[in-house]
Amino acid sequence: MEIITSTAPPGTITLKSSDEQFFGIERSIALQSKTLEQTIANNQTDQNIVIPLRTIKGSVLAKVIEYLYKHGEAETSDEDKKNWDEQFVNLDGSDTPLFDVLRAANFLKIQGLVDLAYKKVIKGKTAVEICRIFGFQTQNIPIYSDEEEEEVRRCLQ
Known part of the structure; x- marks a missing residue:
């Protein structure tokens, strides 16, 4: 710098x-x-x-x-x-x-x-939305059930 x-x-x-x-x-x-x-x-x-x-x-x-x-x-x-x-x-x-x-x-x-x-x-974003925001490829991301998505959200709070 x-x-x-x-x-x-x-x-x-x-x-x-x-x-x-x-x-x-x-x-x-x-x-x-x-x-x-x-x-x-x-x-x-x-x-x-x-x-x-x-x-x-x-x-x-x-x-x-x-x-x-x-x-x-x-x-x-x-x-x-x-x-x-x-x-x-x-x-x-x-x-x-x-x-x-x-x-x-x-x-x-x-x-x-x-x-x-x-x-x-x-x-409030799904895993796919988060990947899109950060520019990650989404084709290899597993699709989670609503319950699994909610568990991930709870962990992030």
Whole structure:
């Protein structure tokens, strides 16, 4: 990952989206991402850096950053975060598809957001629908009875 220096305030990391949008975020917030944490750790200078994210559009990155900030708030209770999460994943009708947020969270290794988005993406879907969503071939997938499908859904909750 190419890193360039930034003129952002100290303690700030600048993220550059695939569509050339720049987002300044606090270093402590960025460290929630294992990918960003590793990139920052590999930076040999004390200068502020710009991290290009060539596979993540600005609208998607903005949603990911919103999640990071909410989950970085020490004064927010776990219950409040859980309630906020439920609203956050309701992106129906949004310009930002939840699946894009899931892919970005996976790339950035933000496990809490991956889990949250994944549960929302697959909720109420059959095995064949899930395979279609993730681009898997379905011809070798066994067809389950309604009872077997329900058992799988219970396990995923």
